[in-house]
Amino acid sequence: MKLGKWFDGRLPNRQSILGVFAVSVFLVYSWTLFTSFYKLPSWMFYLTIGQILSVYAYAFSVDLLESILALAGVLLLDLTLFLALRNMEEFQSRSILVVLGALISSVLRFIHFPGYGDIEKFLSGELIWWAIALPLGLVVAVVASKNKWVRKILDAVAERAVVFLYIYLPLSLVSLAVVIIRNIY
Amino acid sequence: MKKISRRDFLKVAGTTVAGMLAPDQLFSLKSTDSGQPNVVIILWDAFSAKHLSLYGYPRRTTPHIDAFAEYSTVFHNHYSAGNFTTTGTASMLTGMLPWKHRAINYGGLVKSEFAGSNPYSLLGEDYFRFAFSQNPWPDRLMGQYHQDVDRFLPPSAYSLMQDIxxxxxxxxxxxxxxxxxxxxxxxxxxxxxxGSSLLGYLYKSRTLNNASKRQTLAYSNNGVPEIMDPGYLIPYLNENVYDGVIFELTNLAARDQPYFAYFHLYSPHYPYRPHNNYRKLFRDDGYHPASKPNHPMASGLEEDFLLGQRILYDRQIAQVDDEFGKLISELDRNGILQSCYLIVTSDHGELFERGFAGHGFQLMYEPVLHIPLLIHAPGQIKHKDIFTPTSNIDILPTILSVAGKAPAQNMDGKVLPGFGGQVDEARPIFSMVAVDNPVFSPIKKAVISMRKHALKLIAYLGYNEMAQPFELYDLESDPEELNNLASKDTKTLSAMKDELFASLDEANQPFIKK
Structure with a gap:
């Protein structure tokens, strides 16, 4: 009971959480769909339609997990690092910026060091990259979310992104069922 | 007190477990109680027969394989039906030509209606069936019939990355x-x-960091070969992998059941990173392979670079050969060698000529298609040579034949001469690469090679950049494939083209929409 009350007082409202989740879902799924277009031509060369749909089922299942983890991450940040800020109004925009920053940061490194020959570069620069990107991203997220216009834009984005939940969540649940069934029988 | 190494531990553990399970069978010379023979395939990925001293390579790369050949049947003109792993392995495992099984794309799968044509399903439950491929692509192919595999190791087994x-x-x-x-x-x-932005990043970072650390720990100076394709990075030490082979075979031999085991070992596949002990081998040995003109479709690599890659590859082969020597002496010592058919082969070769290095490209010359095949039958003590051209699609029918099983329908392969099959000099041996052709369509874009007698036809279908779409070589007088006879011997060319297109038309029939 005490823990529940502790959370009640500290967690943002459900609408804000839903907004952050919706944006995470939109970003994560969009990236997967985008990268799948690199692979689709080769899949069409050797996989049947059913097999290609099954690959997407795996993708959406992983994306669902990833979106949940992203949401859990920003909530954890809010309950720890950002606890001192105690500004629930900024939670949504701040969290969206954090998710966006993490995603852009990862994607940039994927793009810069894609191949076998880049492995050493990928590894050697990793610590410096995140040592700069993480604090910078957090500061930008906190500072930018103080701005009324940034907040207004990101809140509007979150509000509109909720519509993607109506598409992606059922799709992901079906995908999850497909993956489970394929791995049982 | 002396520290027990991983190698020692595996040897002792394997022998102990085997001994506890079935002390009577361990040193038995007979095949099995049921009379069905044990069958073991050791396959080296990307092992060109052209680089084996056994087949006349000027460098002494394979003294242990040469020694093994002294009491085995050696096939001197054995070909892979494909020039990269997926097609080559799928052909061997299905006994079918690529234009039928259709695993023709990188990392592709066998057409579902033919997936049941494989040693695991066809040998059936009489056998204990074991599979291990370090290369993820054959692992994927065998995943199509995982239910028929009794012990299926992941590609990372016996590597430095067993947690992945x-x-x-x-x-x-x-x-x-x-x-x-x-x-x-x-x-x-x-x-x-x-495809996964955040988890994908975390996974990549974790894998590469682990791989990097473990390589450094294992050898101090770039001595660890790696698995890199496709999407993998699994460093391994060949000595650990071969210890693993001994461990697994010792356990299989202890079972009260005939067994079939397939080991698809990654070395000497690129990247060639032989152990430091081999770093001076073949250096300045004066060997210079024949210089060949650049192929119109090749990347135009400099000859010096190709020579450098070749020497690294040869060193990698020498390392594999040493490990093989240890494996054979261990199998001989514990009686396993005398109680099984041991098939030693590859899935495709490797090529360092005409401005190209590697395999899987549109080049279909001998170094990339001619693969080793040695078979040691239980109790065999004499050497035997087979010179008639054979294909790796013949492996499965041969296994089924020696196991007393019926061949699957639709198989293109024949039982190998020397193991119940007939010598058929007139038989065409086909190999192909069709990575640019969808699996669901008739084969229209491919490079197909047809060997018949000593002649070899290479047909470039659908590649308009090839000014000369046909090449014809007489391998007896021109083993280096330097003298294209296509414009000189039009009669032979025409006859071989007719035969090739007749076979292709027949193979394409099921894919032509009516």
Whole structure:
């Protein structure tokens, strides 16, 4: 009971959480769909339609997990690092910026060091990259979310992104069922 | 007190477990109680017969294989039906030509209606069936019939990265999960970004960091060969892998059941990173392979670079040969060698000429198609040579024949001469690469090679950049394939083209929409 009350007082409202989740879902799924277009031509060369749909089922299942983890991450940040800020109004925009920053940061490194020959570069620069990107991203997220216009834009984005939940969540649940069934029988 | 090494531990553990399970069978010379023979395939990935001293290579790369050949049957003109892993391995495992089984794309799968044509399903439950491929592509192929594999090790087994076994979460959907998860969502390395942005990044970072650390710990100076394709990065030490082979075979031999075991070992596949002990081998030995003109479709690599790659490859082969020597002496010592058919081969070769290095490209010359094949039968003590051209699609019918099983329908392969099959000099031996052709369509874009007698035809179908779409060589008088007879011997060319196109038309029939 005490823990529940502790959370009640500290967690943002459900609408804000839903907004952050919706944006995470939109970003994560969009990236997967985008990268799948690199692979689709080769899949069409050797996989049947059913097999290609099954690959997407795996993708959406992983994306669902990833979106949940992203949401859990920003909530954890809010309950720890950002606890001192105690500004629930900024939670949504701040969290969206954090998710966006993490995603852009990862994607940039994927793009810069894609191949076998880049492995050493990928590894050697990793610590410096995140040592700069993480604090910078957090500061930008906190500072930018103080701005009324940034907040207004990101809140509007979150509000509109909720519509993607109506598409992606059922799709992901079906995908999850497909993956489970394929791995049982 | 002397520290027990991993190698010692595996040897002792293997022998102890085997001894506890079945002391009577361990040193038995007979095949099995049921009379069905044990069958073991040791396959080296990308092992060109052209680089074996056994087949006349000027460098002494393979003294242990040469010694093994003294009491084995050696096939001198054995060909892979494909020039890269997926096609080559699928052909061997199905006994079918690529234009039928259709595993013709990188990392592709066998057409579902032919997936049942494989040694695991066809040998059946009489056998204990074991599979281990370090290369993820054959692992994926065998994932199509995982239910018929009794012990199925992941590609990371006996590597330095045994904790990375993502595919183990999807045992019942191994083939497709491998494409979805390992190729797309969470690749350790790939030319395209991971499909999963955040988890993909974390997985890549963790894998590469672990791989990097463990390589450094294992050998001090770039001595560890790596698995890199496709989307994988698994460093391994050949000595650990071969110890693993001994361990697994010792356990299999202890079973009260005939066994079939397939080991698809990655070395000497690129990247060639032989142990430091081999770093001076063949240096300045004066060997210079024949200089060949650049191929119109090749990347135009300089000859010096190709010579450098060749020497690294030869060193890698020498290392593999040493490990093989240890393996054979261990199998001989514990009686396993005398109680099984041991088939030693490759899935395709490797090529360092005409401005290209590697395999899987549109080049279909001898170094990339001619592969080793040695078979040691139980109790065999004499050497035997087979010179008639054979194909790796003949392996499965031969296994089924010696096991007393009926061949599957639709198989293109024949039982090998020397193991119940007939010598058929007039038989055409086909190999092909069709990575640019969809699996669901008739073969229109491919390079197909047809060997018949000493003649070899190479046909470039659908590649308009080839001014001369046909090449014809007499391998007896021109083993280096330097003298294209296509414009000189038009009669032979025409006859061989007719035969090739007649076979292709027949193979394409099921794919032509009516």
């Amino acid at each position: 076994q993502l595919i183990e979460f999807f045992k019942k959907d191994r083939a497709l999960a491998s494409i979805a998860v390992e190729d797309f969502l969470l690749p350790a390395q790939d030319s395209a970004p991971a």
